[in-house]
Amino acid sequence: MSSQHDQPPPTDAVTGGKPGTATDAGVPAGVRTAGMWCLWTLAIGAVVYLAVQLAVVLGTVVLTFLGGLLLTALLRPVASWLDRTGVPRLAATWLVMLLFLVLLGGVVYFLQQRVTREWTSLRPTLVSGLDRVRTSLVETLGLPRERVNSIIDGLIGQLTGGFGGGAAGPGMVVTGATTAVTVAAALVLALFTAFWLIYDGARIWRLCLRIVPADRRAAADDAGNGAWRTLGGYLRGTTAVALIDALGIGLALLLIGVPLAFALAVLTFLGAYIPVVGAFVAGLAAVVVAFAAGGLTDALLVLGAVVVVQQIEGNLLQPLIMRRTVFLHPLGIVYALTVGGLLWGIGGAVIAVPLTAVVYAIAVALADRKGGEEAEPRPRGLRLRTGGASRADVPSNDGRPAGAGGGPSRRDQAAEASEGS
Incomplete structure (x- = not known):
């Protein structure tokens, strides 16, 4: 005879759970469901948190790739049009990229020349305008003079020191050079990404689909x-x-x-x-x-x-x-x-x-x-009239319009009679 210690522990008759576990009959079903939801929520939250932290650490790389992707979406239709007109794909890609660089460089150069030239004459006028704003805020609106002077003086200092108006220290020069190098490197990498996505994007996408399971490949595509x-x-x-x-x-x-x-x-x-x-x-x-x-x-x-x-x-x-x-x-x-x-x-x-x-x-x-805004489902058989909806317009439980007394309508009776004959 087997001893009492050899017998398996009792289980829940419904869930089969052992005492002291999450499936124990003493734990309500709602608590068990809530616990599972909490565990899944914590797991998903941890994954999202790690993904966000990784995106922050690799912020420059992520922004550069996304910038190249945006540039590809903007320029690829032009390259595809040139390809359809008979221009080789590689030549069309180079042509589109060069035209974009010429346009971007021309706009930047023109802006730099115009802003630098007009800013010299505009800066004194803007400073005097800020002085008028200072007077209006203090004397007309009664705002605290110290607070207004602090804000206006800060703005005037930025204006008089910007666009070559003030001397830059070594720290500012190093910071500006570092920023310029970072921006230039990011721009080159974004252009490199856009070039290959424009030229060979279809093959790159097919290569990405190869790592997707075969039964999910169509959905991913x-x-x-x-x-x-x-x-x-x-x-x-x-x-x-x-x-x-x-x-x-x-x-x-x-x-x-x-x-x-x-x-x-x-x-x-x-x-x-x-x-x-x-x-x-x-x-x-x-x-x-x-x-x-x-x-x-x-x-x-x-x-x-x-x-x-x-x-x-x-x-x-x-x-x-x-x-x-x-x-x-x-x-x-x-x-x-x-x-x-x-x-x-x-x-x-x-x-x-x-x-x-x-x-x-x-x-x-x-x-x-x-995609897009889906139309709200219209209730079947329910039509609003001036005197309200008739009973024949309201669907019954089986989905058919309810006639008098809830039975089938005359049209349904006639259809059943014709089928029986």
């Missing part, structure tokens, strides 16, 4: 294609909106007579790639320059022009151009900009919205759902 279409559509739509904004703001500045109109138009164009924040910064810069050059009247005119252009953009251009491209709620855009800015600064704010749109497109494709 669909998700990647959907994400790529979303990214390309976002960049093309944003570029179109940015061009229209820059033309509108630049024309208004020329008509009002504000200096640095071309530079401010370029700033408006670049600011369009940072939703919400970019438009505010570009408009604020235009108002400040107008105030420095022409006083309060010109500043108010520029402010009105900026508000009109931004209203046209938000209520007309964005719905028409971007509606079928990116499906993100403004709340999601704001939080994406916040997270991107906290992680990687201005570069993170630039890539935050397109990256979020791409992630959403991938999630939608993997979930086998159509």
Whole structure:
């Protein structure tokens, strides 16, 4: 006979769990489910935390690759068009990259020449304008003089020391040189990435798909294609909106007579790639320059022009151009900009919205759902009338319209009779 110690411990009759374990009958089912959810949440949170920390450490590499990806989405359609017209793929890639570099270098050189030349005459006017603002804030609005003087004096110090106006110490020279080298290296790596993605992107994508299990390869391919279409559509739509904004703001500045109109138009164009924040910064810069050059009247005119252009953009251009491209709620855009800015600064704010749109497109494709705003399901058989819905329009439990007394309708009875005959 076996002893009492040889017998197995009692188990739960329902779950089969041993006493003292998570499946013990003494542990409620809700507590067991909550515990499992907590464990999975902690595991997922740890993975996300490690991924974010790795992205912060490798911030320059991540931003460089994403910048090359954005540049590829912007330039690849041009290279593909040249390829279709008979230009060899390698020659088309080189031509597109060289045209982009010439355009970028020309804009930077022209801005540097114009800003440097006009800033010398504009700086004294801006300093006197800030002195007028100081007087108005203290004497008219009654703000504390010490606080106002601290802010205004700091701004004047930045203005008088910027654009070659002050001597730079050795530390500033070293910092500037290091920043320039870092930016140049990142730009070269981004251009290198964009070149190979434009020239050989299809083969690179096929190589990436080879590491995906065979039964999931089609889903991954669909998700990647959907994400790529979303990214390309976002960049093309944003570029179109940015061009229209820059033309509108630049024309208004020329008509009002504000200096640095071309530079401010370029700033408006670049600011369009940072939703919400970019438009505010570009408009604020235009108002400040107008105030420095022409006083309060010109500043108010520029402010009105900026508000009109931004209203046209938000209520007309964005719905028409971007509606079928990116499906993100403004709340999601704001939080994406916040997270991107906290992680990687201005570069993170630039890539935050397109990256979020791409992630959403991938999630939608993997979930086998159509992108975009889905129409709300309409209740079957329920029609609103002036006198209310009749009983024949309300579906019964089996899905068929309920007639008088809840039985089948006359049409159903006639169909059953014809089938029986």
